[in-house]
Amino acid sequence: MDPEPVNFVTSALLPILLIVPLFDILSYIGLMPWIIKWVGRGLSAVTRQPRFESFFAVEMMFLGNTEALAISKAQLQAISARRNATVAIMSMSCVSAALVGAYVQLVPGEFVLTAIPLNCINALLVASILYPVPVSEEEDTIVTVGGADGGGHEVDAEAVARYEALPLRRRLVTRRPDAPEREPFFSFLGDSVLEAGKVILIVLANVIAFVALAALIDRLLALVSPGLSLEAILGVALFPLAWLLGLEPSTAYDMSQLMGLKLVTNEFVVMGQVTSSIGGLADHYQAVLTVFLTSFANFSTAGMVVGCFKGLVDEERxxxxxxxxxxxxxxxxxxxxxxxxxxxxxVW
Structure with a gap:
């Protein structure tokens, strides 16, 4: 089994131990749900997609898929199983802002920075086409600690009316009567750290299984014919799509082989192979190759996403x-x- 994808995933998972508790604290104090609610509402008006999915597309652009999924646990548990599948489909097209600096050292930086927002928009578009899920206005809510959209236990309507009548400065320091009850902070934080550790272990186990399965397929194919591999087969299958990007047939075949290699390993493996030669390629080829490589779409990422959901949601989802x-x-x-x-x- 090639250790490179596993080593890369291991290093990518470690930030979860810091990021998840940090964002859970922001959720505990109510800031994160407020940001998702209002930023998601603005994005939803543009994309015509639900608020959470719209916000998640931007969130994963900066954090990466596992981190974005891990800090969205409460929301994933509240939305329907089919909406969870939509989020999983979108998760294949993200990058992490922490890795952008490494990307631009290997391939042309202007194309990397262009690919990131394009992937964000196109992930929403493709997911809505491949797996359309109608979401009613009542379902399009944002979960807070203890309830959705700030909802919680039943309270006297008069108490809520008195709160709403307070001046703004008083409301900022006064707890809403209908605010959900929350567990003690340090108990909440302890649960968050434990959940982050559990997610890391589950994701790592799934990634090892996915990479090992790909390696097993490669070995079996090599028994049929020396030199035959999963990436070579994918490269041939992807040739027509590479050719449709406006490349000459020979160039399109070279790119399709790199595309197949990226799907089986990861983008860093391919970027490392082309970094010494990409500057001498035609501008159009540089552009399409760099943009295609700038995402986490590969078999190990599929293992990461499946493993992350395994640790975050119930069996049905x-x-x-x-x-x-x-x-x-x-x-x-x-x-x-x-x-x-x-x-x-x-770019031509």
């Missing part, structure tokens, strides 16, 4: 995510191709 792994992989490829095609239209 996890099952529907697992059933849609093929949609996750297809979405990752389509989003990367769509982003690369859009950039390729303007």
């Amino acid at each position: 996890n099952l529907i995510v697992a059933r849609n792994v093929w949609r996750m992989m297809l979405s990752g490829v389509l989003v990367s191709l769509l982003s690369a095609g859009m950039v390729g239209l303007f």
Whole structure:
């Protein structure tokens, strides 16, 4: 089994131990749900997608998929199983802001920075096409600690009316009568740290299993014919799509082989192979290749996403995510191709 994807994933998972408790604290004090609610509402008006999904597309652009999923546990547990599958499909097309600096050292930085917001938009678009899920206005809510959209236990309507009548400065320091009850802070924080550790272990186990399965398939294919591998097969299958990006047939074949390698390993493996030669390639080829590589879409990421849901949601939600792994992989490829095609239209 190639250790490179596992080593990369291990280093990528470690920030969860810091990021998840930090964002859980922001959720505990009510700041994170407020940001999701209002930023998501603005994005939803533009994208015509639910508030949480719209915000998640931007969130994963900066944090990465596992971190964004881990800090969204309460929301994932509250939304329907099919909406969980939509989020999983979107998760294949993210990057982490922490890795952008490494990307721009290997491939042209202007195309990396262009790919990131394009992937965000196209992830929403492709997910809504591959797995459309109607969401009513009543379902489009944002969960807070203890309730949704600030809702909580039943209270006297008169108490709520008195609170609403207070001046703004008083309301900022006065607890809402209908605010949900919360567990003690340090108990909440302890649970958050334990959940983060559990997610890391589950995700790592799933990634090892996915990478090992890919390695096993490669070994079996090599028994059939020396030199035959999963990435080579994917490269041939992806050749027509690479050719449609406006490349010459020979160049399109080279790119399709790199595309197949990226799906089986990860973007760093391919970027490392092309970093010494990409400066000498035609501008159009540089653009489409760099944009296609700038995402986490590969088999190990599918393992990360499935493992993350396994540690965050119940069996029903996890099952529907697992059933849609093929949609996750297809979405990752389509989003990367769509982003690369859009950039390729303007770079020749």
